[in-house]
Amino acid sequence: MNPALKTWAGFGGAAVLLFAVAPAALSDFRLNLLAKFLCLAMVAVGIGFAWGRGGMLVLGQGVFFGLGGYLMAMHMKLADAGPGGVPDFMLLYGNGVLPGWWEPMRSPVVTVLAILVLPAALALVLGYAVFRRRVRGAYFAILSQALAAAFALLLIGQQTVTGGTNGLNGFRSFFGYDLADPLNKQTLYYICAGVLLAMVAGVRLLMNSRYGELLVAVRDQENRVRFxxxxPALIKAGAYALAACFAAVGGALFTPVAGIISPADVGVVPSISLLIGVAIGGRATLLGPVIGSIAVSWAETGLSERFPSIWTYFLGGLFIVVVAFLPNGLASLTFRRRPSPATGKQTQPATSVDLPATSGGHP
Amino acid sequence: MTEDIHVEALENVLTEPAAAFKHDYLEIRDLKVVFDGFVAVDGVDLTVTSGDLRFLIGPNGAGKTTLVDAVTGLAPAAGSVRFGGVELLGRSSHRIARSGVGRTFQTASVFEELTVLQNLDIAAGAGRKLRTLLRRRTSVPTEVEAALETIGLGKVAHLPAGVLAHGQKQWLEIGMLLVQNAHVLLLDEPVAGMSQAEREQTGLLLQRIGQQRTVVVVEHDMEFMRTYASSVTVMHQGKVLAEGSVSEVTEDERVIEVYLGSRSHGRGTAVIENGETK
Structure with a gap:
């Protein structure tokens, strides 16, 4: 089948599954759970792009997930407090005076813009500075992870303005809509599904663009690209910023869906588990990260409900097996497809990288 | 090899009039590269003009590759490297490349997962704007098309570069330099591992490119050097030992000594003529 057609078929299938099958088949509770997984999958899409295509082992996406989540939480707390109001926890732990940097988040427009721009801009600046110094591989991974640890510690330490270990919770409304209403919860799910599909479509376009090709070139032969x-620093920083933006949007939607954002969602452990799903699904493919991430979240919930103590071992074991035997993730099992050399010339100009590692991108 | 190099097709790549390159020259003055106290390149002066096919030879460790590294910003160096009146030293590698200096590496370093066409398209695109970058390629740029024909890879344009034969990868590298529109081409052992037929084709191709642009070839293969070089610089222990035409250099006493290790064996010229260097 034509790869483009195949992609659209897969895309349509995913849309039907998310918009028709899931809401009909799942209870409100499970649907809300799925919405949460979709938010985590948004982070995974970004990791898949930055890590799979760009070769950057982003071990600290929790930072950007948290930035997005906390920005959204700040707005929701302020909206709940009403005009001129102060969030409840500040009255409880602090002196009841709203810090100046909270103030802009009263505006829904500013909040949305901040979620889209701030984490991406931070990643762009940070990434460019780091990649320019030719920090890469494990060093970059450690650096990004340290950032996540520091961010979590900072949040915990500043209880009076960030809610500390408890995080921010107890939201009543989301942009004016009552969060206690099941219908609004369902709408929230649809928003998550739509955003995720849009992200996947965007990454698909980017993967096939000249920039996508360039990113793979940088991943494999950074020096050659330089000459x-x-x-290359700018090219990598761009992909890192995109991954940060996706993570922030995921975090921003996660907050109203889960009803809480806390340091436990942004530190080292959540950052790593975000990555594991991507590795298991297949980092260089289009859908591998999404499916891997959702599957891992789903299995985590299912298994930890029944066997709370086994889950971590199971996840660790699966990770080892996948990395050792299927370095390109489970996607390489199901979607393995090698272009036959004979068809090379006749087909349209090669616009996609049809290789075993990447062919899973066309489900 | 499925296809041969087409030197005639090169005319479509080298479309710019030769006059545009007339005043191009690479001028290296007192270049010095020191690694942790070890002097790899020690005060080298070198001038290469366009229309010259300069070979840079010397025993292992003479500093040839380090010299290329220094010119392209990969190794920190002192001194001066100028091209077209612009000082290159101190610039970052990608800026040096944008000033018109292109290079290849000893081991072919093409983008193995990308197709031949994608490799060339990337090489041709350093000046592209973000808008263009974020879109997919809808047509093959003309210079890429011409380069594909020149390097004889038209039939395998849609294959991943990783499956190419060794010689084809080297040709792809040269093709990338051409579409990159490098005015100075620094080639590090471009014919290593090639068959005799491939060497001849590559030599002719380089000669033609050299007529227009500034080409420096680092090479170990004496036979290849004798056949295609228009001038030769011999390096030894980080210094320029001799410079001149092929015959001048191969008859130079010091060069013979370096290549033989000692004159006492007395058959230096014969060895060089046989194409043995190590």
Whole structure:
């Protein structure tokens, strides 16, 4: 089948599954759970792009997930407190005076813009500075992870303005809509599903763009790209910023869905488990990260409900097996497809990278 | 090999009039590269003009590759490297590349997962704007098309570069330099591992490119050097030992000594003529 057609078929299938089958088949509780998983899958889409295509082992996406989540939580707390009001926890732990940097989040427009721009801009600046110094591989991974640890510690330490270990919770409304209403909860699920599909479509376009090709080139031969006149640091920072933006949006939607954002959602452990789903699903493919991430979240909930103590071992074991025997993730099992050399010339200009590692992108 | 190199097709790549390159020259003055106290390149002066096919030879460890690294910003160096009146030293590698200096590596370093066409398209695109980058390629740029024909890879344009034969990868590298529109081409052992027929084709191709642009070839293969070089610089222990035409250099006493290790064996010229270097 034509790869483009295949992609659209897969895309349509996913849309039907998310918009028709899931709401009909799942209870409100399970649907809300799925919405949560979709938010985590948004982070996974970004990790898949930055890690799978760009070769950056982003071990600290919790930072950007948290930034998005906390920005949204700040707005929701302020909206709940009413005009001129102060969030409840500040009255409880602090002196009841709203810090100046909270103030802009009263505006829904500013909040949405901040979620879209701030984490991405931070990643762009940070990434460019780091990649320019040619920090990569494990060093970059450790650096990004340290950032996540520091961010979590910072949140815990500043209880009077961030809610500390408890995080921010107890939201009543989301942009004016009552969160206690099941219908609004369902709408929230649809928003998550729509955003996730849009992200996947966007990444698909990027993967096939010249930038996508360039990113793979940087991943495999950074120096060669440099001697062709490109600045690899900028190319990598761009992908890192995109992953950060996706993580922030995921975090921002996670907050109203889960009803809480806390340091436990942004630190080292959640950052790693976000990555594990991507590794298991297949990092260089289009849908591998999404499916892997949702599957891991789902299995985590299912298994930890029944066997709370076994789950971590199971996840660790699966991770080892996948990395050792299927370095390209489970996607390489199901979607393995090698282009036959004979068809090379006749087909349209190669716009996608049809290789075993990447062919899972066309489900 | 499925296809041969087409030197004639090169005319479509080298479309710019030769006059545009007339005043191009690479000028290296007192270049010095020191690694942890070890002097790898020690005060090298080198001038290569366009229209010259310069071979850079010397025993292992003479500093040839380090010299290329220094010129392209990969190794920190002192001194001066100028091209077209612009000082290159101190610039970052990608800026040096944008000033028109292209290079290849000893081991072919093409993008193995990308197709031949994608490799060339990336090489041609350093000046692209973000808008263009974020879109997919809808047509093959003309210079890429011409380069594909020149390097004889038209039939395998849609294959991943990783499956190419060794010689084809080297040709792809040269093709990438061409579409990159490098005015100075620094080639590090471009014919290593090639068959005799491939060497001849590559030599002719380089000669033609050299007529227009500034080409420096680091090479170990004496036979190849004798056949295609228009001038030769011999390096030894980080210094320039001799410079001149092929015959001048191969008859130079010091060069013979370096290549033989000692004159006492007395058959230096014969060895060089046989194409043995190590």
């Amino acid at each position: 062709l006149g490109y600045d």
